[in-house]
Amino acid sequence: MIEWLLAPLDPTMAHDVGFLLSWHARLMVLAWAVLAPAGVIVARFFKVWPGQDWPRQLDDQRWWRAHRIFQYGTVVLTVFAALQSRGMVIDTYHAIWGDDPAHCGNPAKRCAARRARR
Numbered sequence: 001m002i003e004w005l006l007a008p009l010d011p012t013m014a015h016d017v018g019f020l021l022s023w024h025a026r027l028m029v030l031a032w033a034v035l036a037p038a039g040v041i042v043a044r045f046f047k048v049w050p051g052q053d054w055p056r057q058l059d060d061q062r063w064w065r066a067h068r069i070f071q072y073g074t075v076v077l078t079v080f081a082a083l084q085s086r087g088m089v090i091d092t093y094h095a096i097w098g099d100d101p102a103h104c105g106n107p108a109k110r111c112a113a114r115r116a117r118r
Helices: 001-005 017-044 063-083 093-097 107-117
Strands: none
Touching: 017 063
């Protein structure tokens, strides 16, 4: 992989990453770069919608429904993208573990391990 990254650009070489890998990447980008941040933005900034009679009407659940749809969509696309990666060659850290914080040195997990050793 490092050799490929350090190689000069060559327009005569084909850049084929494969059908499954390309769809895995597209689905992950859609899930984590579009849907997850959209769900966070809705939860943070849309608890009071334009036209809502605030503070008389406090219990407007549109923000919750939109947030839930975005977050469930993130989970569904992530699972589907992970299933797309089945059958690929597993030879890199990302292919084996993904970018799961539990495997990347989560500070909370390190602190818990440190407390357990005491």
